[in-house]
Amino acid sequence: MAGKDNLTAVLYGINDIRLEQRPIPTIKDDDVLLEMGAVGICGSDVHYLTKGRIGNFIVEKPMIIGHEASGTVVSVGKNVKHLQKGDRVAIEPGYSCRKCNYCKEGRYNLCPDMIFCATPPVDGNLMRYYAHPADFCFKLPDNVTLEEGAMLEPLSVGVHGCKRANIKVGSRVLVLGAGPIGLVTLLSAKAFGASKVIITDISSKRLELAKQLGADHTILVNKGDSDEDLIKKIVDSLGCEPDVSMDCSGAEQSVRVAIKATRSGGVALLIGMGAAEMTLPLCNALVREVDIRGVFRYVNCYPTALELIATGKVNVRPLVTHHYKIEETEKAFQTAMTPEMNAIKVMIHANANWKA
Numbered sequence: 001m002a003g004k005d006n007l008t009a010v011l012y013g014i015n016d017i018r019l020e021q022r023p024i025p026t027i028k029d030d031d032v033l034l035e036m037g038a039v040g041i042c043g044s045d046v047h048y049l050t051k052g053r054i055g056n057f058i059v060e061k062p063m064i065i066g067h068e069a070s071g072t073v074v075s076v077g078k079n080v081k082h083l084q085k086g087d088r089v090a091i092e093p094g095y096s097c098r099k100c101n102y103c104k105e106g107r108y109n110l111c112p113d114m115i116f117c118a119t120p121p122v123d124g125n126l127m128r129y130y131a132h133p134a135d136f137c138f139k140l141p142d143n144v145t146l147e148e149g150a151m152l153e154p155l156s157v158g159v160h161g162c163k164r165a166n167i168k169v170g171s172r173v174l175v176l177g178a179g180p181i182g183l184v185t186l187l188s189a190k191a192f193g194a195s196k197v198i199i200t201d202i203s204s205k206r207l208e209l210a211k212q213l214g215a216d217h218t219i220l221v222n223k224g225d226s227d228e229d230l231i232k233k234i235v236d237s238l239g240c241e242p243d244v245s246m247d248c249s250g251a252e253q254s255v256r257v258a259i260k261a262t263r264s265g266g267v268a269l270l271i272g273m274g275a276a277e278m279t280l281p282l283c284n285a286l287v288r289e290v291d292i293r294g295v296f297r298y299v300n301c302y303p304t305a306l307e308l309i310a311t312g313k314v315n316v317r318p319l320v321t322h323h324y325k326i327e328e329t330e331k332a333f334q335t336a337m338t339p340e341m342n343a344i345k346v347m348i349h350a351n352a353n354w355k356a
């Protein structure tokens with residue numbers, strides 16, 4: 001395919017994203033070559049664009065951006081059995097060594113040798129053609145769109161959160177933060193059987209969408225609200241203390257409230273990535289045996305997330321608020337980072353034939 005257009009979005013540094021031609025990748029025996037479909041913009045992509053780093057991950061050389069993605073198989077390596085040309089797939093963006101103890105015990109998200117798209121120095125996949133290991137590509141049934149395929153990435157975070165927190169039929173759940181991750185966590189919790197989900201945010205717009213997506217109660221957090229004010233509102237609306245609280249904001253107060261509001265013996269789950277260090281009521285958790293658990297991305301969650309979408313148990317379509325062509329990447333990022341645009345998920349379409 002020499003000479004073919006492979007327009008690619010490359011992050012050169014802070015507020016410096018450029019479109020350029022890259023060679024179409026050659027595939028190894030276990031890979032597939034994909035014509036890219038939809039690529040969602042994630043908070044982390046925006047963070048790398050505006051700050052150049054997240055913690056110790058620093059953009060030190062030009063990096064292709066994008067990791068919430070789907071595509072169509074163009075060719076397959078000789079070892080690939082489960083996919084063929086023309087299959088549409090969701091791309092799980094991180095692949096692990098498959099050899100270490102974490103990988104062997106089924107917690108490959110903890111693999112120290114994880115290769116994860118658009119986490120420096122690893123390139124992402126906002127480009128027309130991209131190669132990926134076939135075992136981290138999931139074939140989409142006909143009733144699932146390429147956009148929904150891209151949405152499997154954030155949805156998998158919500159699914160992993162529900163598995164980690166052991167959400168089950170009848171669970172009463174508190175979600176803190178109604179951004180894309182809080183919303184997919186809400187949708188997942190409902191699909192896992194939660195009988196009631198209450199969600200908080202500082203933005204009433206986001207809470208409106210949460211309500212449309214099935215939140216039983218919403219709580220607007222105002223500046224100056226004390227932890228106790230919030231906990232009282234939560235318990236009054238829910239009728240009880242939550243069995244599980246899932247922080248999806250990273251805000252210190254939310255994490256505190258997640259711990260304090262949870263019933264004794266329940267689970268406080270940390271999904272939001274906030275400050276590296278926080279002041280938290282750990283004794284409160286200790287004396288009431290509230291388990292504080294972390295969530296890092298997802299592991300073996302794409303198949304579950306795909307089933308939820310394919311069977312209609314979860315509808316992620318209302319989360320997709322904006323669409324752009326890859327040629328409009330800069331504008332797409334502007335939309336994602338301008339609060340007045342009220343974006344939840346901005347989709348970039350990499351396929352040259354895509355039409356709005």
Ligand code: NAD
Nearest residue numbers: 043177179180181201202249250251271272273295296297
């Ligand atoms: P986002 O910034 O769009 O959403 C955060 C939401 O929290 C916003 O709607 C914001 O208004 C709300 N918020 C802020 N302060 C609050 C407060 N005091 N109380 C209640 N709500 C408050 O980001 P997102 O894309 O939805 O991601 C959410 C968090 O999850 C981020 O910290 C992100 O880094 C993290 N994340 C973690 C993982 C993981 O593997 N653990 C994966 C993806 C994202």
Ligand code: ZN
Nearest residue numbers: 097100103111
């Ligand atoms: Zn490994």
